[in-house]
Every structure is written in C-alpha cells, then in structure tokens.
Amino acid sequence: MDSRVVRPFPTPSARQGEAPSLGLTRRMRRNRKAEWSRRLVRETRLTTDDLIWPIFLMDSSEARSPVDWMPGVDRLNIDEAVRQSVHAASLGIPAIAPFPFVEKSLRDPTGSEALNARNLMCRAVRAIKAEVPQIGIVCDAALDPYTSHGHDGVMEGERVLNDASVAILVQQALALADAGADVIAPSDMMDGRVGAIRAALDASGHEDVQIMAYAAKYASAFYGPFRDAIGTNATLIGDKRTYQMDPGNSDEAIAEVALDLDEGADMVMIKPGLPYLDIVARVKDHFRVPTFAYQVSGEYAMIVAAARNGWLDGDRAMMESLTAFKRAGADGVLTYFAPQVAEKLKAAG
C-alpha cells in the first residue's frame, strides 16, 4: 500500500487549513469542483434522441382516462393520441410506442381482434401517420391485449402454443405494417417469431419496416401497472414463465439476442430496464448492435409513488435512472417519462 494513505487522519476538530495534508497526487474531487468542470468531464449524456414514448390507446369519446397504477399517465383516445404525437414530434422525440386497451367484448381465446385491419391500433397508426408522418411508430406484436386469457399467444389447455401463436403474430404484424407501422416490436417471446415476421414483411412489400425485438424479456413483477393500463390484470390466467425469461439468467439473454439477430432483428431490447442493466451492458458489449431498454411501468410507478410521498426528488430520479441506461450502453430507452424528459432537456437548452 502507498505510505501516503496510511497517515493518521486529522482530528475531527481540525479545520481544513490546519489539517496535515494527505499529500495526494490524485484528487478525484478536483474535476467535480464546479458545474463547468463536471460538464466537461461527463462521459454519457441523455438526449431527446434517446427517447421512445410508450402511450396507451382507448376507444372512447373521452380524450383521456387515468391509469390508476401509473399516476400521471392517461389512456388516450385516437384524437388525443394524434395531438400527443404532434406534441412529441415538436419536442424532438423520435418515436412513440402505442399499446391498446381493448374492450372486453372484443377479447377472445385466439385474439382475433388483433388481425382486424380496422382495430384501435390500426386506426390510430393511420391517423398518426396522416398527421405526423415524421414521428416513428413502434408497434407491439403480441396477443395479450386481445386474448380473453391475457396471454401473448394462443392456448391449448394450460399451454401457450409456440408455432400456432407465431402464425397469428405474423398476421398481426402485417396488419400493423399495412396501417403504417414503422417498426414491429414483437414482445411475445415465442421462439422463431422474428424470422417468421421478417419473411412475411418482405414477401408483402414491407422490406423497410424495421423489427425491434424484445429479445431478452424477463417474466417480471415490474409489469404490474402496465397490466392495469391495458386491462390484462383482470384477464391474465396464471403467469408468463413458460415463455418469458427467468430473472436469474444472463447467458440465456445472449442466446436469445443472437437468435433474434440471426432471424433479422434490426434492433434488440432488454426488458425490464433498471434491474437488468447488467444484461444491457453485456448485450451491447457482445453484439455492438442498436440496443434498447424498456423502463417498464413498475419502474415508472416506483419513482412516481416515492416522489408523490415526498420520499425522493422525482425529477432527479427520472434523469438519473435514464442516464444510467445510457451509461450501461443502451442506445435508447422506452420510457413513460419521455415528454417530461424532453421538456426538461429543452428548458436546459
């Protein structure tokens, strides 16, 4: 050990000037002494270009209805979703990711409403594209908003079927692409769906539609508030552990990402976000491809709930958590905070 660091500590009563100097060569605090210097040495920054904004859609004459488990987040009707997309584009947010709250009467065992070219998602995508063509629209491919059992695929008894589900997801993806989706984001975790969707998109003139694969999606408790937002907390039977990943696994995430890239994914995603930053870092280091993370509903709810109790500074926790995604290697983040962050970054200049 360096002898300089074993000197006796100055007594607590000693004032700074009177204390014997530790004689340090390197003082890490020097670069932190003022804001200009902290700015100069900062390694990562969050920008508006890093944001994808997930929004919730509903079929309603009301413009908005609050999501109880996500304070500050509302479901939007199509007109309001268009207005909010205009707002997001004006703030410079590159893309939105709509999710539908589907009427209970439209949910059935096979999620057939997902294939309806006039369903809520398809109508919203068309309306947004017509009004704000410059904003990217990332559309989820999964059946859970549409199935009476709340699973992302179709079932036989207790089992969620893989290949039969993929056949339907492909049709759903085509309906979304026909409506004008820029990116298809399969969140279902069936095996082989990226390749099947890619082939079908290519065969139908949608070569330019990108795929953002929810490649490493874990069976997580942090999706709770999302299931309130789209009404699957009431429908879901059992859990999703036979298709979403086990939270204990890391090598398996590498295998999942490798498969999705081989099958044609343009971008990959890790989900949830903050509890899985090790996976984000590992995937980015390993593959060097566009890598995204989803700061999911439960992460949003934790920050907002604590902030509303006065237990933490919500704005700072929001910025810090999102900067952490960038530091871990994410190229961008899906976050319910997107418009707040964009406003804040704009105000800061």
Ligand SMILES: NCc1[nH]cc(CCC(=O)O)c1CC(=O)O
């Ligand atoms: N295909 C379902 C889906 N797509 C996005 C989320 C969660 C997003 C969030 O919690 O914010 C989920 C939930 C789930 O798998 O049950």
Ligand SMILES: [Mg+2]
């Ligand atoms: Mg997979």
